[in-house]
Amino acid sequence: EAREGRKENLNLGVLSGLRGSKPLVLTGIEIEKMSPEELQAAVAEVNVFARVSPEHKIRIVQALQARGEIVSMTGDGVNDAPALRRADIGVAMGITGTDVSKEASDLVLLDDNFATIVAAVKEGRTIYDNIRKFVRFSVAGNIGKVLVMLIAPFLGKPLPLLPLQLLWLNLLTDGLLGLGMGVEGPERDTMRRPPYSPQEGVFSRGAGTQTIWVGALIGAIGLGLGAWYYFAGRAEWQTMIFTSLAFAQVGQALASRSNKESLFALGLASNPLLLGMSALVLGLQLAVIYIPPVAAFFSVVPLGLADLGICVLAGLLVLAAIEIEKRFRR
Structure with a gap:
């Protein structure tokens, strides 16, 4: 038989x-x-x-x-x-x-x-990957903000961000950008890779190292711009820190969509919700600094075009740094 x-x-x-x-x-x-x-x-x-x-x-x-x-x-x-x-x-x-x-x-x-079963495995792996991406994104951003708040007083500056400004940044990044990151589609090799060990942590496979250096980069950008404007006697120094951190995390969110593939290979429009949330975050941040009653409420001042361009460059710098790291890892 x-x-x-x-x-x-x-x-x-x-x-x-x-x-x-x-x-x-x-x-x-x-x-x-x-x-x-x-x-x-x-x-x-x-x-x-x-x-x-x-x-x-x-x-x-x-x-x-x-x-x-x-x-x-x-x-x-x-x-x-x-x-x-x-x-x-x-x-x-x-x-x-x-x-x-x-x-x-x-x-x-x-x-x-x-x-x-195959469809369920694919969906489960995608959800797990998106959770890891969001946790790394959120922790790195918070590391940057903590570094700004801790180190700035040692550089001879007053409190770099007010509590209301910090709360606003967390609402924009962890809230709106996190919502967009949560619906990211599966990676191309999602069903070709072996399963990960159930004992591994969220920061395994190099994720912890990346989280630390990205957070340090965001913090350095905020501190550097704040110190530059403060010691130059510019009234916009606190607004520059506030706005550059928002732009930096938009760049971070876009670059963090994939652990391996470039944002340009994925295409900006392949995650329309994240793209829309990024535009909304930028729009809300601009509204805070350019609408007088709201600016007064947040204790910020309007930025000139050149100053705003520097904040945009801060976001592009974070995006480029993460993309370069992914290229070397590939």
């Missing part, structure tokens, strides 16, 4: 990989005779397991997990329940599956379509 199963799988193209003259298949009888170590070695090569019992299914799942694999198990019967529970992600059939298998699983396929 097992031989007939092998032959049928070969005819269907399931067993396309061969080691010598043997199809890469194991039966329950063969699994029964294997030690845990032997099974761990076998699961790396075998692509079909035939005539297996519930106990064998659990052993297969455990062998894969022992090799550091993230294991997903699909099933619809009562005999699948133990393996569904043991797997990292158990997936039960919603139409044909038993109540026991649904209770034991993490996910239930309402349409019993395996293609839905």
Whole structure:
């Protein structure tokens, strides 16, 4: 019977990989005779397991997990329940599956379509990537603001930003720009890369280093412009810090859309919500400094065209720095 199963799988193209003259298949009888170590070695090569019992299914799942694999198990019967529970992600059939298998699983396929699993994995990876991007963006921006507030007094300057101005910047960046970043589409290699370890942190794979240097760059830009204008006796010094930080984080948000691909390869219009939020942030920031009653409320003064151009350059500098780093990493 097992031989007939092998032959049928070969005819269907399931067993396309061969080691010598043997199809890469194991039966329950063969699994029964294997030690845990032997099974761990076998699961790396075998692509079909035939005539297996519930106990064998659990052993297969455990062998894969022992090799550091993230294991997903699909099933619809009562005999699948133990393996569904043991797997990292158990997936039960919603139409044909038993109540026991649904209770034991993490996910239930309402349409019993395996293609839905692929779509769910893609969506999950995209959401996870977007969360990591937003956290890095938010923390880096806040590092920049903290550096401005901490270091400016040591340079002989008064308080560089008022509490209301800080609150406004956080509302624009973490609120509006964060909303746009949250709907970013999947990266091109989203479904071609192996799964990340569940134990890794948000700042793993170089994300922590990037967050620190981007935050330091934003802080240096704000401090530098503020010191330049303050020691030159310009009344706009605080407004320059306030506005340059807003423009810098717009540039940061646009450049942070992808961990690998350039913004210009992605295209500005490929995330219309983020593009719209960026335009809204810039518009609101300009309204704060150019509408007299609002400017008085925020304790800022209007900027000249040249001063505003310097703030735009601050945003472009942050964008260019992140793009250059991505190019070197590629």
